[in-house]
Amino acid sequence: MAFNSLADFFAMGGYGFYVWLSYGISFLVLAVLIINTLTKRKKILKTVTQRIAREERIKKAKNRKDTL
C-alpha cells in the first residue's frame, strides 16, 4: 500500500484537493449520465402506456350509443 494512514490517503501527498476534485466531478457527471439514461427509458414506456390508455378511452366513447 502506498499510504501509511487514512489521513495520508486523503491528503494525497499535498495534492488532495486536485485529485479528489477530479475523481469527484468525474463520478458525479457519470452518475448524472447513467440516471438520465435510466429515467429516459421509464419516460418512453410511460408515454406509450398513456397513449394506449387514451386510445382505449376514445374507442369506448365512440362505441357508446346513448350520446347526442
Add this chain to the structure above:
Amino acid sequence: MWKWLHPYAKPEKSYQLAGKLLPWFVVLTVITFIIGLLWGLLFAPADYQQGDSFRIIYIHVPAAMMAMGAYSSMAIAAFVALVWQIRLAEMTVAATAPIGAVFTFIALFTGAAWGKPMWGAWWVWDARLTSELILLFVYLGIIALYNAFSDKVLAGRAASILTLVGVINLPVIHYSVVWWNTLHQGPTISKFGKPSMAVEMLWPLLIMIAAFATLLGALILMRFRNEILTRESHRPWVRQLALNNVKITGKN
C-alpha cells in the same frame, strides 16, 4: 453465409440482442472499476516527479481514450447509416454522442485539475487541449443537430453527416503532441514500443481503460435501446413491452 445477420436489421431483434449483452457489460464495468480504482488509488506507488497528483491519470487517460474511441465508432456507424441507409446505425450515432460528450468533458476537467498543480495553470491554449475542446463542441453540435429536427429520419441523416465531417479532428488530437511543441506530455502508452511507465503503475491504468471501455459499451447499449423504443413507439411489440412493464412495476 451471412444470413444469420439479417434478423438483426430488425429493430426488435437488435433491441433483444442489446438487452442480452447489457448485463455482461454492467458486471464487467463494476468489477474493472472496483479493481482499477483500488489499485490506482491505494497500491500504485507515487510518481517520483509528480507525487500523488499523477493518480489523476487513472481517469484522465481512459476518459480521453474512450472519448475518441466513442467518436471513431460513431463515425463508422454514421458511414454505414449514410451508405447503406441502415436506420439502426443512425440510432447508434444518436445513442453514442451524449456519452462521448460526457467522456470528453471528464478528460478536459481532470486535465485542468492536473494542469493546475503541475503547470501552474488550469487552462492553456495548447494544441492538445484546444483540439480536445473542439471535440467537445463537435459532440455538442451533433447532439443539438439531432434534436433540432422532429423528423428523426432527417435528424439521423444530418447528425451522421456532421459526424463524418468531425472525423478530421481525430488525427489532429492524436498527433497534436507530436506535430506541435505542446505543454501536454507525450503519449504514455503507444501501440509501438515499450510504454514509458513502470509496470506497477501501468496495470491499474490498463484496467481503468478496460473499465471505461465497458462502461462506454454498457451506456451505448442502454441508449441504443432507448432510441429504438422512441422511434418504434407505435409498433405492437413496443406497446406490448410498455404494458408488460407497467404490470411488473404495478404503477401507473
